[in-house]
Amino acid sequence: MRSINNLTGSSLALALFIIMAAVVYAAPEATDEIHGTIKDALGRPLSGASLILKASDETIMGKTQSDADGNFVFSSVTPGIYAVIADKPGFQSSTAIVTVSAGTIATTSVTLASQEALEVSVVAERLNQARNSLSPKTGGSEYGFDQKDVTALPQGENTSFNQVLLQAPGVANDSFGQLHVRGDHANIQYRLNGVILPEGITGFGQAFDTRFFSRVELLTGAMPAQYGLREAGVIEIDTKANFETGGRVDLYGGSYNTVQPSFEVGSTTGKLSYYLSGSYLTNDLGIENPTSSREAIHDHTDQVRGFGYLSYLVNPTMRLSLMFGSYDGWFQIPNNPGQTPNPDYLAGAGVESFDSSAVDERQYETNRYGIVALQSSIGSNFDYQIAVVSRYTSVHFMPDPIGDLVFNGVASDVFRSSFNNGLQGDGSYRFNDAHTVRMGFVASIDNIQSDNMSTVFPVDNNGSVIGAPYPITDNNPKYGNTVASLYLQDEWKPSDKLTVNYGLRFDQLNAYVEANQLSPRLGLVYKATPKTTLHAAYARYFTPPPDELVSNKTLALFENTSNEAPSNLNSPVLPERSDYYDVGVTQQITSELNVGVDGFYKKITDLIDEGQFGQALIFTPFNYAEGQIYGVELTGNYHSGNFSAYANLARTVSIAKNVVSAQFNFDPDELTYIANNWVHTDHDQLYTASGGISELWLRTLFSIDATAGSGLRKGFANTGQLPQNFQVNLGATHKFKLASLGLMEWRLSIINVLDRKNQIRDGSGIGVNTPQYGPRIGYFAGISKLF
Numbered sequence: 001m002r003s004i005n006n007l008t009g010s011s012l013a014l015a016l017f018i019i020m021a022a023v024v025y026a027a028p029e030a031t032d033e034i035h036g037t038i039k040d041a042l043g044r045p046l047s048g049a050s051l052i053l054k055a056s057d058e059t060i061m062g063k064t065q066s067d068a069d070g071n072f073v074f075s076s077v078t079p080g081i082y083a084v085i086a087d088k089p090g091f092q093s094s095t096a097i098v099t100v101s102a103g104t105i106a107t108t109s110v111t112l113a114s115q116e117a118l119e120v121s122v123v124a125e126r127l128n129q130a131r132n133s134l135s136p137k138t139g140g141s142e143y144g145f146d147q148k149d150v151t152a153l154p155q156g157e158n159t160s161f162n163q164v165l166l167q168a169p170g171v172a173n174d175s176f177g178q179l180h181v182r183g184d185h186a187n188i189q190y191r192l193n194g195v196i197l198p199e200g201i202t203g204f205g206q207a208f209d210t211r212f213f214s215r216v217e218l219l220t221g222a223m224p225a226q227y228g229l230r231e232a233g234v235i236e237i238d239t240k241a242n243f244e245t246g247g248r249v250d251l252y253g254g255s256y257n258t259v260q261p262s263f264e265v266g267s268t269t270g271k272l273s274y275y276l277s278g279s280y281l282t283n284d285l286g287i288e289n290p291t292s293s294r295e296a297i298h299d300h301t302d303q304v305r306g307f308g309y310l311s312y313l314v315n316p317t318m319r320l321s322l323m324f325g326s327y328d329g330w331f332q333i334p335n336n337p338g339q340t341p342n343p344d345y346l347a348g349a350g351v352e353s354f355d356s357s358a359v360d361e362r363q364y365e366t367n368r369y370g371i372v373a374l375q376s377s378i379g380s381n382f383d384y385q386i387a388v389v390s391r392y393t394s395v396h397f398m399p400d401p402i403g404d405l406v407f408n409g410v411a412s413d414v415f416r417s418s419f420n421n422g423l424q425g426d427g428s429y430r431f432n433d434a435h436t437v438r439m440g441f442v443a444s445i446d447n448i449q450s451d452n453m454s455t456v457f458p459v460d461n462n463g464s465v466i467g468a469p470y471p472i473t474d475n476n477p478k479y480g481n482t483v484a485s486l487y488l489q490d491e492w493k494p495s496d497k498l499t500v501n502y503g504l505r506f507d508q509l510n511a512y513v514e515a516n517q518l519s520p521r522l523g524l525v526y527k528a529t530p531k532t533t534l535h536a537a538y539a540r541y542f543t544p545p546p547d548e549l550v551s552n553k554t555l556a557l558f559e560n561t562s563n564e565a566p567s568n569l570n571s572p573v574l575p576e577r578s579d580y581y582d583v584g585v586t587q588q589i590t591s592e593l594n595v596g597v598d599g600f601y602k603k604i605t606d607l608i609d610e611g612q613f614g615q616a617l618i619f620t621p622f623n624y625a626e627g628q629i630y631g632v633e634l635t636g637n638y639h640s641g642n643f644s645a646y647a648n649l650a651r652t653v654s655i656a657k658n659v660v661s662a663q664f665n666f667d668p669d670e671l672t673y674i675a676n677n678w679v680h681t682d683h684d685q686l687y688t689a690s691g692g693i694s695e696l697w698l699r700t701l702f703s704i705d706a707t708a709g710s711g712l713r714k715g716f717a718n719t720g721q722l723p724q725n726f727q728v729n730l731g732a733t734h735k736f737k738l739a740s741l742g743l744m745e746w747r748l749s750i751i752n753v754l755d756r757k758n759q760i761r762d763g764s765g766i767g768v769n770t771p772q773y774g775p776r777i778g779y780f781a782g783i784s785k786l787f
Contacts, residue, residue: 034074034098035642036108038066038086045070046112047743047786049088056081067735068248068743068786069148073699077106086110105641134385134426135194135236136438136491138501139523139537140221141584141598143168143635150210152644152694152703154731154749158252158260158782161208165235166707167692168218169598169633169648172685173707173725175288175760175772176204176617180683182220182600183629183654184232185609187543191236192323194385195371198420198444199230199546200393204287204617205303205329207367211264212277212307213237221582221600222537225487225503225521226426226438231541231580239309239323240275242266247787252747254780256295258283271313278306288772290336292757297357299334303327318376325369333361333617336771341406345562348457348465349405359403363617364396384427389444391420395618405455405469409562414618415451418547420444436491438503446481446511448547457562465562472561474554481511481547489521499525507542515575517542531588543576545608545621555664567671569663573621578604584633595636602629607656609681611767613665620665620767624656624674627681642696647689654684670766673717680718682765686710700734714765725758727751727774745784752777 038049046066053062053074061082066072074084077100084096091112100106145164153159153167162177172180181188190197190208200207219227219234227234247265252258259282266275286301304327311321339356346352373387394417404411422444430436452474458467489503501523508516523537558564584598607627610619631652638645658675659666666674673679692705706729711722733747752758758774 032075032077032079032100032102032104034077034082034084034100034106034108036072036084036096036098036110038070038072038088038110038112040091040112046088046091049086049091049112051087051110052085053077054083054085056083065737068745075698084108084110086112088112107641134383134428134438134440135191135226136224136436136489136501137217137219138224138491138499138525139521139535140219140223140227140582141535141633142217142219144215144217146215147213151733152692152701153705154703154729154751155252155780156731156733156747156749156782157211157250157262158747158749158780159210161206161210164210164216165218167646167648167690167705169635169690170220170631170650170652170688171218171233171690172652172683172688172709172712173760173774174683174712177206177287178683179233180685181218181233182633182650183602183631183652183681183684185681185683186546187230187232187608189227189230189234191234192371193237193239193321193373194426195323195373195387195389196229196422196424196442197369197371198389198391198418198422198446200367200391200418204331204363205301205327205365207305207325207327208237209262209277209279209305209307211262211279212239212275212309214240221584221598222521222523222539222580224438224501224523225489225505225519226440228485228487228505228507228519228542229442229483229544231539231543239307240264240266240277241273241309241311242268242275248784249787250782250784252780252782254749255751255778256283256285256775258285258778258780260782266309273309273311275309276307278304280304285775286331287334288760288774290334290763290771290773292759292773292776294776296334297337298332298360300332301330303329317378318374321371321373321375323369323371323373325367327365327367329363329365331363331365333359333363335359339407342409344465345406345409345457348467349402349469351402351406354403354406356403356407359407360400361404362398364398366392366394368392381430382427384425387424389420389422389424391418393418394449397618399455401455405457409457410614411455411469412563412614413451413453414614415449416618417449418446420446434493437489438491439488440486442483442485444483446483446547447479448477448481450476450478452476452553454558454563456558459560459562459564463562472557472563474557476554478512478547482509483511483544484508497527505542507544509542509544509575511544511547512572513574515542515544517575517577532585534583534585536583537581539580539582541576541578541580543578543608545573545575545623546610553664565664566667567664571661571663573608573661574606574623576604576606576608576623578602578607592640593636593638596634598633598635600629600631600633602627604628604656606660607681609656609683609767611665611682612769613767614769617770620662622662622665622767623660624681625658625660627654627656629654643694645691645693647691650688651686652684652688653686654681655679656681665767670717674766677717679766680713682713682718682768684718685712686721699736700732703731703733705729712761712765714762714768716764718765720764722759722762725760725774726754726756727758728753741785743786745786747782747784749780749782750777751775751780 049066087093215238217236252260262279264277281303289296306326337357369391375385397414399411426440457465487505492500505519519540526534586596604627607624633650687710689708694703708726714720731749755777760772763771
């Protein structure tokens with residue numbers, strides 16, 4: 001039998017499905033307990049409610065309180081009929097009758113009606129539902145997470161945002177925190193409460209903190225006309241509006257000198273609701289280790305994140321909200337020991353030797369954003385939202401002045417920044433039960449700063465150094481880049497079983513190039529039976545290049561230097577145009593088990609990809625003349641009581657041909673080969689799998705999750721494939737009460753429990769310069785105080 005280290009992506013997913021089924025049918029259940037949930041009239045969980053368990057003769061058999069999620073447990077209950085009496089200040093008492101049978105877990109739910117007016121909460125909930133109606137998902141694929149799903153991950157709320165998304169089908173992991181959805185490079189759009197967040201410069205850190213969302217949905221496939229510009233994956237984030245228990249402080253840490261304190265606080269006072277969160281992270285594994293060793297050299301990071309949400313109900317049909325976020329990241333660039341410097345460069349720099357483990361490169365990242373949104377309804381049929389958005393991002397790479405020169409022949413100080421301001425409007429009008437028309441627009445202007453100061457050697461025709469190093473300044477700002485979009489679509493329900501969404505979208509780009517496109521969309525959802533749903537869709541997509549990353553290098557400045565480009569070809573980066581087809585089915589096997597399968601095909605002109613071509617760890621976009629992406633996804637999830645499990649498997653192929661922009665980054669031999677042959681994109685991974693299991697037992701939540709992949713590409717023109725990767729994580733969390741401190745929670749986590757040496761990159765392949773390995777085994781613990 002093959003060992004677990006040699007499992008392929010497909011066999012891993014099969015094993016996860018078998019484990020999931022085995023546990024469902026074979027796992028023993030705790031005996032003679034009552035598990036329950038207490039909620040208010042709006043279905044929200046209530047924490048800190050007092051609960052009394054009474055027998056039929058009025059004897060009190062137990063007392064407890066609900067936790068932060070509104071859950072409660074009575075243990076060691078003998079068979080019989082009981083009354084669960086719930087009470088909480090500000091609410092009317094309520095009673096539920098429960099029958100306990102021998103060897104079983106009895107479940108119940110208690111609802112408390114508020115003694116105070118619920119008008120503010122009711123209005124806010126109605127506006128939330130109206131906002132969601134502005135974002136139809138007809139025809140595409142959807143995968144969602146809420147805070148319960150995050151809590152069930154081994155690291156819980158301390159899981160980075162990209163690691164949460166890795167639990168969705170078809171999401172492949174890459175170095176520097178990058179994600180690839182369905183074979184695309186990046187091309188991901190983020191929306192906060194329905195508002196598009198402008199493109200940010202890609203860095204090492206995660207600008208979003210996992211704590212601040214109440215629900216996240218990943219939308220992929222052929223989507224309605226409302227979605228555009230970035231379409232490989234749309235991340236719809238519903239933010240928290242308050243905090244049920246008032247607040248939370250957390251301290252988490254462990255291996256790699258990790259320390260991560262965080263806080264959350266929020267409330268509703270009258271018509272004003274607010275939520276604030278913040279976290280600080282410091283460790284010695286900021287980005288991926290270039291070696292397989294446990295400890296990286298020169299890899300310290302400090303990261304600070306903050307988020308705020310405020311909303312005010314102007315009147316029963318209007319809400320004004322403000323969202324703002326901030327992220328700062330400081331990174332040492334890890335070193336690869338044992339590298340040999342270029343003797344010619346050593347002589348030119350006037351040094352005898354240089355230890356590669358002593359190179360001192362660093363990178364600093366900044367991300368700021370703010371959104372002001374006005375949401376309202378006119379009558380009972382028209383809902384709209386208008387939002388003003390502003391975002392600033394920057395990345396500054398600082399080289400080692402001598403170390404980079406002697407190893408690379410160039411020491412580049414690179415600064416990129418983007419300041420984007422935009423306006424977005426969305427509306428939804430319900431003509432009747434059969435037709436809901438949606439319309440909207442997006443307009444933005446982006447000012448880009450690109451400063452580059454490179455220290456290089458003068459060289460002769462043979463590439464030999466002929467003088468002392470000197471600096472070259474090549475600054476290329478680009479102001480006034482604009483994007484404007486309009487869409488109109490109709491959601492038509494010709495019958496109870498069939499929903500059709502058809503529409504048009506127009507996008508206009510004016511940046512390094514001018515281009516536009518009118519894009520038709522068509523999506524169908526057919527509910528064949530109450531348990532079987534089929535969907536099919538077509539979308540024409542228009543994807544602008546990430547202008548904030550475009551390298552408009554002045555090639556003539558670097559002629560006869562150690563940083564001379566392989567060629568003088570530098571065609572402008574073009575927008576990508578594609579036709580996307582998607583078809584799938586979801587099946588409810590039982591009330592607890594759901595499975596789905598989805599197939600997709602994308603035919604592309606001017607496919608956009610990105611690579612790290614220079615010394616700085618900043619990506620540069622380029623186009624292939626044509627490309628194809630196709631594949632299939634399988635997914636399944638099971639929920640029953642306190643047990644849940646999920647498993648995903650995706651098979652994806654991403655191929656392209658003929659580089660037609662930014663050609664100076666490529667070696668001539670590789671450029672010729674790609675012009676005449678279909679090649680895999682560097683992020684192409686044939687199999688991607690993920691899965692997890694969690695169960696609440698004796699008030700302790702135990703969890704395990706796993707991710708696997710068949711390996712990204714490597715070698716000349718991406719003709720090779722890296723080894724498969726596989727990572728398993730374990731976790732446990734438990735809520736408890738201390739007389740002096742109140743409600744507390746502890747968490748234990750083990751990351752990469754098998755201590756696999758997962759190689760993500762080996763330093764070869766198109767646009768790949770440095771090797772990277774995933775983290776080795778790590779042990780972490782956390783303690784939280786809820787108040």
